[in-house]
Amino acid sequence: MLIEVRLLCAAPILVAFAWRRSGGAALVRAWRPGLVLAVLNAAVPFTLIAWGERWVDSGTAAVANSSVPIFVALLAVFFVPAERSTGWRLVGVLLGLGGVGILAGVHPQGGWHGTIGIAAIVVASVSYAAANLYAGRRMGFGGPVLAAVSMTGAFVLLLPLALATLPTHAPGWKAIGSAAALGLLGTALAQILSYRMIRIYGSSRSVLVAYMLPAFALFYGAVFLGEGLSDQKLAGLLLICGGVALGTGAVRVASRRVRRAPAR
Secondary structure, eight states: OHHHHHHHHHHHHHHHHHHHHHOHHHHHHTHHHHHHHHIIIIIHHHHHHHHHTTTSOHHHHHHHHTTHHHHHHHHHHHHOGGGOOOHHHHHHHHHHHHHHHHHHTTSOOOHHHHHHHHHHHHHHHHHHHHHHHHHHTOGGGOHHHHHHHHHHHHHHHHHHHHHHTOOSSOOOHHHHHHHHHHHIIIIIIHHHHHHHHHHHHOHHHHGGGGGGHHHHHHHHHHHHSOOOOOHHHHHHHHHHHHHHHHHHTHHHHHHHHHHHTTTO
16 A cells, blocks of 8 residues: 555656656657556565565665666676676666665564565666666657556556555554655656666666665764664675765776866
């Protein structure tokens, strides 16, 4: 039900935005790729992450979900050769993976429930990776159109499950406000920005922002939950940030600018 409220807040905004930019006919034409993305980029990962976070905390979930770039790199080898990570991009992926590995040992997991919860979130990461690669090959439909159709499709697909798991009492305003914020910011706005990044930078480069999930999760934990920042956490964050910089090409761009500065 939480996911349905999230999608209910996001889908109308995305449809209105896409309609204004591309028209209603574009939304109808994109129903097939939209349905695929509804499953891979919303219904499956949203459900698995929400279920997994019943057993693990948000910091652990963010660490597990930051494995998306690794699965993009692995799937690209077999399905999208043009998106393969090579050279410094591959070094960035491996460096970020090392940072995630360091952070993974920070949060102790309890029993089989914790293990299964992490496994569910990792499977969600595989689904996200497949969705990113698939979306990169379907950008001719337009990012806003794919976002609108996929989120609307996910709402329809998950409606029976939501009705079957209705809460026994009405949630409070904090829960409703959190779900609305998740829909407006974490879904509607995030989808628009995500598809724009895929169109500009490609799947394997844009997905590297997933490595920043643990950084923000640990930052929010320290600020809002009073969790401490250990040397181990900081070391992991440094590796992750370095991996993003190498993987996105930011380091190479900066070095070229420095070399060209005297000539100007």
